[in-house]
Amino acid sequence: MLSSMNTSNQFGCIGILGGMGPAATIDFMAKIVAHTSASCDQEHVPMLVHCIPQIPDRSTAIRAGTDEPFAWLLDGLHKLEAAGADYIAIPCNTAHFWHERLSAAARVPIIHIAQATADALTAEGQSPGRVALMSTRGTVGTRMYQSRLENRVDHFIVPDEAEQVLIDTAIWSVKAGNIALGRESAQRAAARLFEQGAERVLLACTELPVVLTREMMGATAVDCTDALARACVVASVSGRVPYHPLPELEAAA
Amino acid sequence: MLSSMNTSNQFGCIGILGGMGPAATIDFMAKIVAHTSASCDQEHVPMLVHCIPQIPDRSTAIRAGTDEPFAWLLDGLHKLEAAGADYIAIPCNTAHFWHERLSAAARVPIIHIAQATADALTAEGQSPGRVALMSTRGTVGTRMYQSRLENRVDHFIVPDEAEQVLIDTAIWSVKAGNIALGRESAQRAAARLFEQGAERVLLACTELPVVLTREMMGATAVDCTDALARACVVASVSGRVPYHPLPELEAAA
Known part of the structure; x- marks a missing residue:
């Protein structure tokens, strides 16, 4: 990648693990744009979006005790990381069932909704x-x-x-x-x-x-989508996840 | 990638070379969703979206005779291809100035707006x-x-x-x-x-x-965004680009 194309000096790139469903992903992206203070294209937050709705239904999988969505989420995570995401956001609450395992496999922070x-x-x-x-x-x-x-x-x-x-x-x-x-x-x-x-x-x-x-x-x-969008804009602009993760709650969840 | 995660049997994946600007990319995605006949998440069109608004302004570059945006577009194209896009769409009319050169470098069709x-x-x-x-x-x-x-x-x-x-x-x-x-x-x-x-x-x-x-x-x-969205849905569902490209027009343009 050309150094002039490296956006990370100015903004962190938000990788969106989405498609669950697509309307929710679009709503989330619109909220990121709405919360960004920008006077031209170049001041907007960079996003990479994995919107593959074929992932099996998360709620059904959790209730049935199957783990099928996890491999899809992991695949999306790795593609977003490979493409240059600095932070990951998942605009699907239910998919956060796998947040801890995805975080363990991720090289970048996954901001928790x-x-x-x-x-x-x-x-x-x-x-x-x-x-x-x-x-x-x-x-x-x-x-x-x-x-x-x-x-x-x-x-x-x-x-x-x-x-x-x-x-x-x-x-x-x-x-x-x-x-x-x-x-x-x-x-x-x-x-x-x-x-x-x-x-x-x-x-x-x-x-x-x-x-x-x-x-x-x-x-x-x-x-909650809006709260996640605001956290993503802060992370992209400031270079830090704007909350203190509480590992004891994760462990208890 | 797991074979069960290969969506291409059912739907072609639309790679969106976007961010020019982000609001236009979101509008385009919403039109793809609106034109899709789906009764659940899994029947929606898969999309990969490269929304990196830091790309230099296209109209300014064309008028100044510089070629700066091309390297950015090419980088996005390659990332979308690497992530699994079967078709590329560019929800930015002006960026189609580089359509022919991008198509020459692409392994997959770039649907022309x-x-x-x-x-x-x-x-x-x-x-x-x-x-x-x-x-x-x-x-x-x-x-x-x-x-x-x-x-x-x-x-x-x-x-x-x-x-x-x-x-x-x-x-x-x-x-x-x-x-x-x-x-x-x-x-x-x-x-x-x-x-x-x-x-x-x-x-x-x-x-x-x-x-x-x-x-x-x-x-x-x-x-024109809507026309491109409809063409993308047809391509994803039917496996073919729904128009006959006219190379003589490209050459004349």
Whole structure:
């Protein structure tokens, strides 16, 4: 590579292990661009994106106890590293089930979406209040949000079965391009969680902010995709991952 | 790579040589997703994306007679090929100045945005009417749209200096994230071209459809990004580039 083409002096390159699904990857990239202060192309954050949606469904694999997605994630990770990524981000909460094993195999940091979210939430200075989780069943099972937030918020609410069914429907609808059904299902799930006393919902599946937008939700939703995007911009610009990884939580998760 | 991870049996992988600018790359990816008939993640088109906006400005280089962007494009092309791209798409009209030299260096087809647009426009069965070009000065200078469309439309209008200044402003504003100014400038330029008798404007810079959307423009705009996205979906699904390249036009351009 020509030295003039080495962008790393100015910006770290964000490698995006994506495609889970593609709409969520695009939403994540748009949030990186939105959080970048740039007056021309050249001031934007460099990104390499591996958007291969053929990877087997993560939530299904976790529930079935199979490990099939891991080899796909590892393949994508290695391709992104080979192409020059300085940091890796995975705009899929459920895939963070394999975060620790991927990190062990990676030469570069993999910025953790739940850690970025927890830090963003608690960095606001005031109590995050009563927070409800909206995610896949796979993410619920990893406890990656519970372990980071149960002791830092007033009350952490995990959906009941009826709410989880609505959330599942919302997520699958977005993946299938049915935005109307996705939005309706997500709104019904959020309404039930608010009725239970939640003050904010965690949009902890990257399909959810595609239908529950900032414009609709305001401060009542915490967009985990957005927290990851902000952390990536800071990492790219400053050269450091903007949170202190908590290995004991990883180990407990 | 594991054989189970080889997606090429089902879908060709689209390598996107992007970042020129990043908003245009994201718009292009969103159009690929929108044109894909998919009921789950796995039915979406696989994409590898090289979004490195540090590449020097293409229009400036062409006008200055320097060749600096070519090495960057070639580097991106080789990385996309190494990662497994079966087709290459470049969501930047101006960068097609180097299309022929990149194609000569490529192991896989590089789908040409102007060719995809010209075929989409003339495949509609009725005359495209009077068409005006909205692009960078660099794209105007390549004649890549004129050479393909001058003899196939009723009248091909190239902007005058005042219109081109508005178009330049629109493009730079989108790259800098100033969507409001970008939209206003693009709308003023389009209005002038319609006053001159144009029936449709060619959005032949990938920043332009970001501000002149289908919802706003309807059939009065031809979205070249969209034509390239449709051609990529056809290539990925069918295994063939969905147009007949016209080498004599390339040579004449």
